[in-house]
Amino acid sequence: MITDLTGLTPELLREMYRRMVLVREFELRAIAERRIGLIPGFIHASIGQEASAVGVGMAMRPEDVFTSTHRGHGHLISKGGDVARMMAELAARATGYCGGRGGSLHIADFALGSLGANGIVAGGIPMAVGAALAFAMRGEERVAVSFFGDGAANQGAFHEALNLAGLWKLPVVFVCENNLYGEGTPQHKQAPLADLALRARSYAFPGVIVDGNDAPSVYRAASEALERARHGLGPTLLECKTYRWHGHYEGDPQVYKPTGEQQEWQARCPIVRLGAALVTAGVATEADLEAIREAVRAELDEAVAFARQSPQPQPDEALMGVYAETHGGKVF
Ligand SMILES: Cc1ncc(C[n+]2csc(CCOP(=O)(O)OP(=O)(O)O)c2C)c(N)n1
Ligand SMILES: [Mg+2]
Numbered sequence: 330m331i332t333d334l335t336g337l338t339p340e341l342l343r344e345m346y347r348r349m350v351l352v353r354e355f356e357l358r359a360i361a362e363r364r365i366g367l368i369p370g371f372i373h374a375s376i377g378q379e380a381s382a383v384g385v386g387m388a389m390r391p392e393d394v395f396t397s398t399h400r401g402h403g404h405l406i407s408k409g410g411d412v413a414r415m416m417a418e419l420a421a422r423a424t425g426y427c428g429g430r431g432g433s434l435h436i437a438d439f440a441l442g443s444l445g446a447n448g449i450v451a452g453g454i455p456m457a458v459g460a461a462l463a464f465a466m467r468g469e470e471r472v473a474v475s476f477f478g479d480g481a482a483n484q485g486a487f488h489e490a491l492n493l494a495g496l497w498k499l500p501v502v503f504v505c506e507n508n509l510y511g512e513g514t515p516q517h518k519q520a521p522l523a524d525l526a527l528r529a530r531s532y533a534f535p536g537v538i539v540d541g542n543d544a545p546s547v548y549r550a551a552s553e554a555l556e557r558a559r560h561g562l563g564p565t566l567l568e569c570k571t572y573r574w575h576g577h578y579e580g581d582p583q584v585y586k587p588t589g590e591q592q593e594w595q596a597r598c599p600i601v602r603l604g605a606a607l608v609t610a611g612v613a614t615e616a617d618l619e620a621i622r623e624a625v626r627a628e629l630d631e632a633v634a635f636a637r638q639s640p641q642p643q644p645d646e647a648l649m650g651v652y653a654e655t656h657g658g659k660v661f
């Protein structure tokens with residue numbers, strides 16, 4: 330498949346490649362560190378889906394915000410997330426993005442516009458619509474992006490959120506990363522249509538299908554959707570067709586994947602594809618790409634060392650950031 334680089338500068342393309350490698354290597358490293366005990370809890374890897382996260386993340390402006398999912402490392406890295414603070418968060422350390430309280434599924438960074446990963450499938454979609462409503466009411470030229478999966482597109486929250494966003498023409502971009510599975514259920518067994526972008530028609534805004542393994546295509550489609558939203562033309566549903574190479578979670582035996590399917594998608598690796606296109610177009614040499622990969626690995630060595638050296642959160646701070654009232658009436 331030919332990758333069209335039209336409209337993207339050499340600097341942007343090299344940074345796009347670097348961020349995709351950073352997403353892939355961050356997750357591989359987190360998986361390895363979890364096996365040897367640094368990281369507790371689950372990891373949902375997005376390996377194979379890097380182009381959809383990075384294509385959209387790099388098209389956003391710094392002031393734009395996004396909501397993410399349980400498979401959200403790539404979303405945060407794509408908008409400039411600090412991998413040392415991310416690794417520390419996964420390792421439940423006090424220096425992590427959320428003081429070690431959130432972990433992979435609840436990582437957030439308001440400064441970067443990350444309104445949070447979310448353990449509730451489709452939970453981020455209405456939140457992004459709420460943020461977009463705030464931008465519209467304040468007359469701000471900002472856009473809210475919501476990343477979610479094909480499974481989430483069958484939740485009530487998806488339809489309710491898209492309905493209001495369409496009715497009020499809110500500045501929001503819905504990014505459906507259709508990786509063909511919701512846990513172990515193939516997409517064709519959970520929805521009566523293969524192209525989820527068609528659902529946008531019911532809510533009177535455009536639905537766009539893009540090759541989710543081709544970062545420049547995702548970037549161009551996302552840029553167009555973001556500009557429409559920014560200029561008062563309302564939402565877009567962007568469906569990125571992609572595939573996850575790992576299980577739903579690390580340890581998932583993946584018995585539900587038909588023979589050969591994974592190999593077919595791995596042949597369309599988004600990172601290999603972009604790298605080859607950069608070399609063919611003379612935007613980078615093989616040696617440049619290797620230097621990028623080396624620098625990423627060194628950055629991750631530092632991130633892991635930072636997480637290892639960081640302290641655990643203090644037990645007496647366990648209730649910090651918990652907003653609830655006790656029976657005694659004390660508010661934390
Ligand atoms: C409301 C809700 N229902 C069910 C779950 C359990 N669950 C976690 S991830 C997942 C599948 C989500 O599939 P999809 O939206 O396609 O995202 P993907 O995992 O493929 O990235 C399910 C059912 C949940 N976390 N929240
Ligand atoms: Mg899915």
